[in-house]
Amino acid sequence: MTIKCAIVDDEPLAVELLASYVEKIPFLELCGKYNNATDALHGIGEQPVDLLFLDIQMPELNGLELSKMIPESTRIVFTTAFNQYAVDGFRVNALDYLLKPISYADFLDACNKALQWFQLTQQSEQPSAPRTEEEPTSIFVKSEYKLLQINLDDIRYIEGLKDYVKIYTEQSPHPILSLMNMKAIEQMLPASRFIRVHRSFIVQKSKIREIERNRIVFGDVYIPIGDSYKQAFQDFINPK
Numbered sequence: 001m002t003i004k005c006a007i008v009d010d011e012p013l014a015v016e017l018l019a020s021y022v023e024k025i026p027f028l029e030l031c032g033k034y035n036n037a038t039d040a041l042h043g044i045g046e047q048p049v050d051l052l053f054l055d056i057q058m059p060e061l062n063g064l065e066l067s068k069m070i071p072e073s074t075r076i077v078f079t080t081a082f083n084q085y086a087v088d089g090f091r092v093n094a095l096d097y098l099l100k101p102i103s104y105a106d107f108l109d110a111c112n113k114a115l116q117w118f119q120l121t122q123q124s125e126q127p128s129a130p131r132t133e134e135e136p137t138s139i140f141v142k143s144e145y146k147l148l149q150i151n152l153d154d155i156r157y158i159e160g161l162k163d164y165v166k167i168y169t170e171q172s173p174h175p176i177l178s179l180m181n182m183k184a185i186e187q188m189l190p191a192s193r194f195i196r197v198h199r200s201f202i203v204q205k206s207k208i209r210e211i212e213r214n215r216i217v218f219g220d221v222y223i224p225i226g227d228s229y230k231q232a233f234q235d236f237i238n239p240k
Contacts, residue, residue: 003111003118004048006032008040008063009055009079014100018053018079021107027115037061044070051095051114056080067094075117077110097145113147116140120188135190141167141178148176152193156218158185158202168218170207195236198226205237 005028009015015033022030031049034040037058044052054076056063067076076094079102095117096110120140140147154169160182166175167185178185186196196202201223203216210217214225225233 001027001115001118001122002029003027003050003114004029004031005051005053006030006034006040006044006049007053008034008037008058008066009053010035010058011055014055014079018102018107021102021104024104025108025111028111037063037066041066041069044074049074050118051075051077053077053079053098057082075114077114095142116147117142135192139185139188141176141180141185143176143178150176152190152204155194155204156207157204157216157223158182160200160202195229195233197229197233198224208237 005022007015007018007022007030009018012035015035019030019033022028028051031047032040032043034043038061040052040054041061048071050073052067052070052074054063054067056078057080063078063080067078077096077098078094079098079100081100095114098106098110117140123136136152138149138151140149142148150167150169154171156168156170158168159166159175163179163181165178165180165182165185167178168175182196182200182202186194186202189202193206194202194204197216203223207218208216211225212222214230216223216225
């Protein structure tokens with residue numbers, strides 16, 4: 001796939017450096033170079049892009065402010081000399097965060113993460129179709145600025161916490177924390193294997209060993225089955 005991108009930085013040399021990096025990466029198409037956020041906002045409005053390499057420290061309108069004004073479909077890779085902005089970048093759901101001076105190796109790594117993200121998003125947005133033997137065996141989720149590949153066979157259950165999900169696997173005593181909502185991760189999972197049993201829980205059918213009083217038992221963890229999910233859950237575990 002081709003990812004349309006743009007660069008925003010008030011330092012012309014920084015813009016040209018990143019532009020030279022973009023030229024080396026075959027799946028990137030450079031659609032705009034801007035030296036201030038105001039021009040970038042206007043340019044992106046006329047010619048939308050998929051990915052924005054965005055400097056944080058800029059006069060008048062900074063990168064964090066601009067990131068909240070562009071379309072949600074445009075993903076962000078922040079570039080800055082100040083690492084204290086990493087947390088703010090995560091809060092606006094940036095794909096990555098590059099600390100200046102930016103090497104080509106670090107830039108390429110961020111671009112590969114972006115490519116994985118867009119490929120995953122493209123797959124999740126495709127129209128639903130009957131599942132076949134070609135079902136995915138793993139998913140990629142973002143956790144602490146990384147895209148982690150998780151084997152579906154390892155997932156026991158998933159818990160939703162507002163804007164985050166906690167993915168409990170058999171391979172780790174600690175859950176994987178990812179910034180996404182339950183609907184987003186539910187769409188990534190094969191419907192033949194996973195089912196939502198509560199507004200805050202998704203379980204994998206093959207991992208269920210015990211059900212007690214409308215609760216699924218995983219060791220010392222009891223997952224409630226919500227009233228509105230009971231019939232669908234019964235049909236799921238006892239198909240006619």
